[in-house]
Amino acid sequence: MAKVSGKAVDISLLKRIFHYVKPYRKIFVWSILLTVILAGLAPIRPWLIQLTLDKYIVESNGAGLLNMTLIMISVLLVQTLVQYFHTFYTNILGQSVIKDLRISVFNHITSLRLKYFDRTPIGQLITRTVSDLETIADIFSEGLIVIIGDILQVVAIIAVMLYTDWELTLVVLIPMPFLIVASYVFKEAIKSAFQEVRTQVSNLNTFLQEHITGIKIIQYFARENQEIRKFKRINAKHRDAHIRSNWYYSIFFPVVEIISAMSLGLLVWWGSESILADRITPGVVVSFIMFINMLFRPIRELADKFNTLQMGMVGAERIFSVLDTQERTEDKGKQRPENLKGDIEFKNVWFAYNDENWVLRDISFHVKPGETLALVGATGAGKSSTINILNRFYEINRGSVKIDGIDIQDFELSYLRSHIATVLQDVFLFSDTIANNINLNNKKITREQLTAAAREVGAEEFIRRLPGGFDYDVMERGATLSVGQAQLISFIRAMVYNPKILVLDEATASVDTETEELIQNAITKLMEGRTSIVIAHRLSTIQNADRIIVLDHGEIKEMGSHQQLLKIDGYYKRLYDLQFNSEGIAREE
Structure with missing residues (x-):
């Protein structure tokens, strides 16, 4: 849970929020102006009723009574109209601010390093971007502006009451200190309860996101009952947090009603005596009854609105804690060569995800333009880390990585990544059309280019058979496609972007033999004229690589061509013998 300021209202935080109000100054000014008008209109109706009773009803002045009735109806209509625009503008202001703020948060999140996502639950970020942002909208529609108006x-109201009869006003305000104390106690209690509610909402979102995403694993291992029990515990905490907050309301509101009744009782007692003593008129007492109701309602709601403001501040603090996260990939490079060749050089590279638990240790290699480098080794050897570094998803600790003799940190980040196409084993497809999953909504890529790339891969036929062809919606994570079909789409995606550097990270590991044969020729064609880095467990797919590097615990153990490594009779040869013998394939001698 984000650290919450102990201040009633954090001015510095409000300033940051109001930075997003600047484009909507006119709406904000109108909201404040309408708030002031509403406050000024509030005491008019009770005063008009007092005047009507004392001057026109008592004197049986029918014409005057009719005029006053029309005036009161007019005031009521004006008040209704002002209230409508006030509600309308404050809500527009709140929604406009969170629209811009949500864009800022999303843009910031997409620029963060992968390291940040390694330790931050996705459900927590969803809570920040959706529900926490909604609490900021409440600052304008139900919080700050409404508090000012109340x-x-x-x-x-108090000013008009004092002007009308200051003695009666002081009498009816005697219970007011009790209301102020009760409101303060309620404010502090409900603030703590609301913070717990927000924490439990975040926990609930995190659990749901993770378990719905991983539903296959839960069902594969028949873990439904165990996960339901976990969900029940988290859901119970969420329920208890809400019940706690509602419990405070169930105490506070009756207390306010009791205090209001005390004021009304004092009014009846003092007012009756004053009427009998001919010190005040009956109209004054009637107007004061209305004043008491109008007075206690905003005071009662002030505590609630103040906590709405507090929750908006809590939400803002959580949001700005994300925006203040500095784990962004620095994009200070300016290099954008017109003709990138794809010459890759790793020189004495050391890399660790955490502290000095080295994943790569003093790695050095050179891949010339157009060459193919293959990386092999056991799980955790550092193969995927190598390509993550090349894309600058993670920054190295020591050493240097260069492309065409230029340090990768000197390239403009978008330029660097646009020239490196990566095809992963676990293909991610968005809930969108096949076309948009290939071009990633890049309007510069034409349908003709998509069709040509699909034809090269050999995927055009299966795409044409789908309802709508390239406009077929693959649903969430490509649920309506087979693993092989999803992998083929990822190859088309790599082709249409025409990269200078191609990375295949276990790209055929999840593909059946028939589909692998289908795309093998396309891979060969895709590699032509491009620098390629291939990570593969199937050694049959890398025998033609110009150079093969064997990694073990982040160190280069062997390096050479397929035939050279077989002659060494080391790690690669043992892996080769083990794999090919287990597959029943006679290796070439």
Whole structure:
């Protein structure tokens, strides 16, 4: 849970929020102006009723009574109209601010390093970007502006009451200190309860996101009952947090009603005596009854609105904690060569995800333009880390990585990544059309280019058979496609972007033999004229590589061509013998 300021209102935080109000100054000004008008209109109706009773009803002045009735209806209509625009503008302001803020948060999140996502639950980020942002909208529609309006209304009502009869006003305000104390106690209690609610909402979102995403694993291993029990515990905590907050409301509101009844009782007692003593008129008592109701309502709601403001501040603090995260890949490079060749050089590279638990140790190799480098080794040897570094998903600790003799940190980041196409074993497809999953909504890539790339891969036929062809919706994570079909789409994606550097990370590991044969020729064609780095467990797919590097615990153990490594009779040869013998394939001698 984000650290919450102990201040009633964090001014520095409000300033940051109001930075997003600047484009909507006119709406904000109108909201404040309408708030002031509403506060000024509040005491008018009770005063008109007092005037009507004392001057026109008592004197049986029918014409005057009719005029006052029309005036009161007019005031009511004006008040209704002002209230409508006030609600309309404050909500527009709140939604406009969170629209811009949500864009800022999303842009910032997409620029963060992968290291940040390694330790931050996705469900937590969803909570920040969706529900926490909604609490900021409430600052304008139900919080700050409404609080200002309620305070102005209280001041206006008390001022009119004092002007009308200061003695009666002091009498009916005797219970007011009790209300102030009760409101303060309620505010502090409900603030703590709301913070717990937000924490439990975040926990619930995180659990749901992870378990719905991993539903296959849960079902594969028949873990439904165990996970339901976990969900029940988290859901119970979520329920208890809400019940706790509702419990405070169930106590506070009756207390306010009791205090309001005390004021009303004092009014009846003092007002009756004053009427009998001919010190005040009956109209004054009637107007004061209305004033008491109008006075206690905003005071009662002030505590609630203040906590709405507090929750908006808590949400803002959580949001800005994400925006203040500095784990962004620095994009200070300016290099954008017109003709990138794809010459890759790793020189004495050391890399660790955490502290000095080295994943790569003093790695050095050179891949000339157009060459193919293959990386082999056991799980955790550092193969995928090598390509993550090349894309600058993670930054190295020591050494240097260069492309065409230029350090990768000197390239403009978007330029660097646009020239490296990576095909992964675990293909991610968005809930969108096949076309948009290939071009990633890049309008510069034409349908003709998509069709040509699909034809090269050998995927055009299966795409044409789908309803809508390239406009077929693959659903979430490509659920309506087979693993092989999804992998073929990832190859088309790599082709249409025409990269200078191609990375295949276990790209055929999840593909059946028939599909692998289908795309093998396309891979060969895709590699022509491009620098390629291939990570593969199937050694049959890398025998034609110009150079093979054997990694073990982040160190280069062997390096050479397929035939050279077989002659060494080392790690690669043992792996080769083990794999080919287990597959029943006679290796070439």
